[in-house]
Amino acid sequence: MSFACETPRTGPAAMFALHLQGQLPLLATDRLLLRAPKVEDFDAFARIACTERGQYFGGPMTREDAWADFTQMTATWLLHGHGIWTIGRGGEIAGFVLLGFEPGDLEPELGFLLLPEAEGCGIAFEAATAAQHHALNGLGWTTLVSYIDPSNTRAQRLATRLGAVRDGLVDDAQVWRYGSGGVAA
Known part of the structure; x- marks a missing residue:
């Protein structure tokens, strides 16, 4: 069941939203385009958050909770x-x-959420590398971590591949710390 808030709007407010989306950084890699989120993207987010895929970040969520998470991010x-x-x-x-x-985070976080059909072909690595590069070079951050559920071995392998090392626990999540040099994009 979808809610009225998930329906794209038309008119001046929609044009204003489009203008705001155009102000966000657009990151391009060899195969990917990282762009501003749109209302229309929420269904894909819900396919992650409202299923077993969401178990590693507070789910599976209700569609309402997923909407709140999506809009907060x-x-x-x-x-x-x-x-x-x-x-x-x-x-x-x-x-x-x-x-x-997010509430409870002690340091800025790099997070990644993929649809099942996008797994296994390097998309998460490529997208996370671009975001990591933007954080360390574009935003000038000196620290970056991923908070990973201890049972999420795929995310742990990706963090390792991205150059992170495990650095303790916070609220039952493993902290994976990226070096200041990071992976070059």
Whole structure:
């Protein structure tokens, strides 16, 4: 079941939203385009958050809770100058990558969420590398971590591949710390 808030709008407010989306950093890699999230992207986010795929970040969520999570990660662009990007590949959504602070985070986080059909072909690595490069070079951050559920071995392998090392626990999540040099994009 979808809600009215998930329906794209028309008119002046929609044009204003489009203008704001155009102000967000657009990151391009060889195969991917990391762009501002749109209302239309929420269904893909819900396919992650509302299923077993969401178990590693507070899910599976209800569609309402997923909407709240999606809009919170989108709103941080206005509040902090960073947030969630939609990962586009050949006109299709592959997932999401984010730079952010969530309640309880002690340091800025690099997060990655992929749709099942996008796994296993390097998309998460490519998108996360671009976001990591933007955080360390574009935003001038000196620290970046991923908070990973101890049972999420795929995310742990990706963090290792991205150059992170495990550095303790915070609220039952493993902290994976990226070096200041990071992976070059």
